[in-house]
Amino acid sequence: MNSFLGRPYLDSYSPTADEQYAVNVVELPGGIKKTLFLLEIHEDGVSKLLSSKESLARCDIAVFVYDSSDESSWKRATELLMDVAGDGEDTSYEVPCLIVAAKDDLDSFPMAIQNSTRVSQDMGIEAPIPISSKLSDFNNIFRRIVNAAEHPHLSIPETEAGRSRKQYHRLINRSLMVVSGMLIVWHLTTVLFLMHLKLGVVENVGDHGWIF
Incomplete structure (x- = not known):
């Protein structure tokens, strides 16, 4: 000083x-x-x-x-x-x-x-x-x-405790990202399927019913 x-x-x-x-x-x-x-x-x-x-x-x-x-x-x-x-x-x-x-x-x-x-x-x-x-x-x-x-x-x-805590939080964040990614993929698949239903062409197949 x-x-x-x-x-x-x-x-x-x-x-x-x-x-x-x-x-x-x-x-x-x-x-x-x-x-x-x-x-x-x-x-x-x-x-x-x-x-x-x-x-x-x-x-x-x-x-x-x-x-x-x-x-x-x-x-x-x-x-x-x-x-x-x-x-x-x-x-x-x-x-x-x-x-x-x-x-x-x-x-x-x-x-x-x-x-x-x-x-x-x-x-x-x-x-x-x-x-x-x-x-x-x-x-x-x-x-x-x-x-x-x-x-x-x-x-x-x-500190060692702080390092472990950060690693745990990173692991949790990665898990949430994976779950979020799965939800997004499922949502996109659903949207595409609905779009297919909406845009599909209806054909008469006689006695076998209707298909898109």
């Missing part, structure tokens, strides 16, 4: 206790400028946020930041990602999500690359973006946030 506002890096770290806001202008390629409004929420505040059914309706993008040197921080970030993704699927307020691996200047925890690759591939989103505030290496993170918000379909995570 401090880097977003252009403040210098501080070695001392104070965990976020309350919600913090920051607003700044992000310049994109071509000289285009976008105003980005960030709201920082501590991990304990996510449950409160999601307690409102329409909480994600006002959100353009969710960014999950974790300490890349701490495996427990990574696990907590993925849990929050699953919570937000699941809530979005349940309420139909799905939002694009990015994962940011902070403290890239430190050694990553064991299996960090494998775990992050698996989660990002399973959920269909971009792999964690490494940054280092200490080295002032932000990897164009704020531009990437704006870009993801403007192209949400590329970064919306999908």
